Amino acid sequence: MKRIKVSNNVIRRLPRYLRKLDELNEQGVSRISSGELGKQLGLTPSQIRQDFSCFGDFGQQGYGYNVNTLRQDIATILGMDRGFNAILLGVGNIGNALLQNFSFEEWGFSMKAAFDVKPELIGKEVNGVPVLSQEQLSDYLQQNKVDVVVLCVPKEIAVKMTNDLIEQGIDAFWNFTNVELTDPNSDVLVENMHFSDSLLALSYFVSDKADEELARQNRQKRLNNRT
Amino acid sequence: MKRIKVSNNVIRRLPRYLRKLDELNEQGVSRISSGELGKQLGLTPSQIRQDFSCFGDFGQQGYGYNVNTLRQDIATILGMDRGFNAILLGVGNIGNALLQNFSFEEWGFSMKAAFDVKPELIGKEVNGVPVLSQEQLSDYLQQNKVDVVVLCVPKEIAVKMTNDLIEQGIDAFWNFTNVELTDPNSDVLVENMHFSDSLLALSYFVSDKADEELARQNRQKRLNNRT
DNA sequence: TAGATTGTTAATCGATTAACAATC
DNA sequence: TAGATTGTTAATCGATTAACAATC
Numbered sequence: 001m002k003r004i005k006v007s008n009n010v011i012r013r014l015p016r017y018l019r020k021l022d023e024l025n026e027q028g029v030s031r032i033s034s035g036e037l038g039k040q041l042g043l044t045p046s047q048i049r050q051d052f053s054c055f056g057d058f059g060q061q062g063y064g065y066n067v068n069t070l071r072q073d074i075a076t077i078l079g080m081d082r083g084f085n086a087i088l089l090g091v092g093n094i095g096n097a098l099l100q101n102f103s104f105e106e107w108g109f110s111m112k113a114a115f116d117v118k119p120e121l122i123g124k125e126v127n128g129v130p131v132l133s134q135e136q137l138s139d140y141l142q143q144n145k146v147d148v149v150v151l152c153v154p155k156e157i158a159v160k161m162t163n164d165l166i167e168q169g170i171d172a173f174w175n176f177t178n179v180e181l182t183d184p185n186s187d188v189l190v191e192n193m194h195f196s197d198s199l200l201a202l203s204y205f206v207s208d209k210a211d212e213e214l215a216r217q218n219r220q221k222r223l224n225n226r227t
Numbered sequence: 228m229k230r231i232k233v234s235n236n237v238i239r240r241l242p243r244y245l246r247k248l249d250e251l252n253e254q255g256v257s258r259i260s261s262g263e264l265g266k267q268l269g270l271t272p273s274q275i276r277q278d279f280s281c282f283g284d285f286g287q288q289g290y291g292y293n294v295n296t297l298r299q300d301i302a303t304i305l306g307m308d309r310g311f312n313a314i315l316l317g318v319g320n321i322g323n324a325l326l327q328n329f330s331f332e333e334w335g336f337s338m339k340a341a342f343d344v345k346p347e348l349i350g351k352e353v354n355g356v357p358v359l360s361q362e363q364l365s366d367y368l369q370q371n372k373v374d375v376v377v378l379c380v381p382k383e384i385a386v387k388m389t390n391d392l393i394e395q396g397i398d399a400f401w402n403f404t405n406v407e408l409t410d411p412n413s414d415v416l417v418e419n420m421h422f423s424d425s426l427l428a429l430s431y432f433v434s435d436k437a438d439e440e441l442a443r444q445n446r447q448k449r450l451n452n453r454t
Numbered sequence: 455t456a457g458a459t460t461g462t463t464a465a466t467c468g469a470t471t472a473a474c475a476a477t478c
Numbered sequence: 479t480a481g482a483t484t485g486t487t488a489a490t491c492g493a494t495t496a497a498c499a500a501t502c
Contacts, residue, residue, distance in 0.1 A: 015423060016424065019405075093328045107426055196246070201241075209414075210309075
């Protein structure tokens with residue numbers, strides 16, 4: 001499978017395909033064409049076929065795609081069957097919410113342990129995940145395979161924490177700290193969940209929409225005045 | 228200001244500029260060139276100048292950009308000074324975490340109220356935000372200006388909830404439900420925080436990196452065997 | 455003034471869309 | 479078989495990068 005350079009845009013669309021295919025599966029739809037899939041996702045059929053063709057031939061001429069097998073193929077492409085291990089750092093509000101609510105297993109990850117400094121948390125379990133002391137982290141990393149670290153620590157210590165971890169061999173972070181960790185010159189993977197970036201983009205679109213509405217109304221007014 | 232069609236890519240970079248400029252401000256840096264800013268963000272100077280030029284002339288030849296005023300200009304572009312009102316639906320784990328932890332004010336939003344169905348929550352305050360009953364929602368919307376709805380309700384009711392709200396005039400959602408709400412044919416704004424999409428993209432990159440490492444090792448092995 | 459750096463136009467690069475032969 | 483729909487090549491479109499005159 002794959003082995004060509006796949007663009008970031010394509011990769012970002014794969015999880016959307018997966019979710020849509022899951023949905024279709026639930027609805028009992030067993031086959032779908034690029035045309036129909038495109039309509040449901042707001043993409044062109046061409047784009048969908050191009051996207052898939054980065055990874056192989058999943059369709060059948062005259063028929064389309066089998067929902068179930070395509071879903072599995074995309075899951076494989078995304079690495080969902082690789083049994084990646086994750087640990088979580090910082091069992092505060094957001095860390096806790098993730099442990100309680102986010103189904104890591106559903107997406108192919110195994111959440112092995114959480115770490116914090118607060119004595120009242122250590123030794124507890126959150127949704128079946130043991131909370132260990134921050135001090136145990138180094139030992140833990142030496143004794144266990146950890147593929148991804150979920151970063152939920154306070155802003156202030158995020159950068160130092162990350163650098164320590166990188167030194168200990170961690171090279172993939174899921175970053176909830178709203179701090180820019182991305183070092184342009186390193187090959188450490190950082191996937192950001194920047195809440196504020198998302199809200200501000202929405203803020204822009206809302207502003208823009210309001211401005212346009214206003215402009216439209218003003219045009220209308222001028223037109224009315226003229227008559 | 229503005230009034231030309233600005234591409235999505237540009238808009239998505241604006242919040243990053245803002246965060247970086249805040250950081251520079253804190254560090255006491257008062258001016259910066261597109262070259263230096265580019266270096267720190269992993270972008271080309273050209274791109275940065277192009278981005279800014281969508282909205283006006285913020286720089287000065289031979290000098291660069293004033294960190295503080297540029298920061299304010301970008302904040303204005305993003306609509307941070309428009310006093311948008313938000314409400315939050317669903318005070319579960321994620322909704323609660325947002326109310327507790329996320330500083331809506333910092334990004335120009337005023338979080339006015341939260342809504343839930345659980346009797347034990349209603350009437351309480353979470354971090355200063357009153358929790359009202361779901362039943363009060365319609366009345367609330369009629370009596371108050373609500374610019375953005377933060378959706379934290381369970382998956383199962385997300386679509387119905389959204390459609391109801393759209394009928395009541397809401398046209399901007401910050402969506403935490405991991406359900407695809409985007410209707411390609413409507414002009415309702417939906418900004419998604421799809422946790423799983425983000426994790427799966429990371430999963431792909433981690434997989435890809437592992438594959439490449441493996442391929443590299445195999446090449447090395449073959450080379451060693453040959454000698 | 456000379457040096458630096460912008461804003462903007464032109465060139466390049468990459469991603470999306472269209473078209474169509476292959477084929478189920 | 480005929481109709482449908484893929485995979486892929488070519489054409490178009492848009493975004494990024496390069497270049498440079500303008501100017502602080």
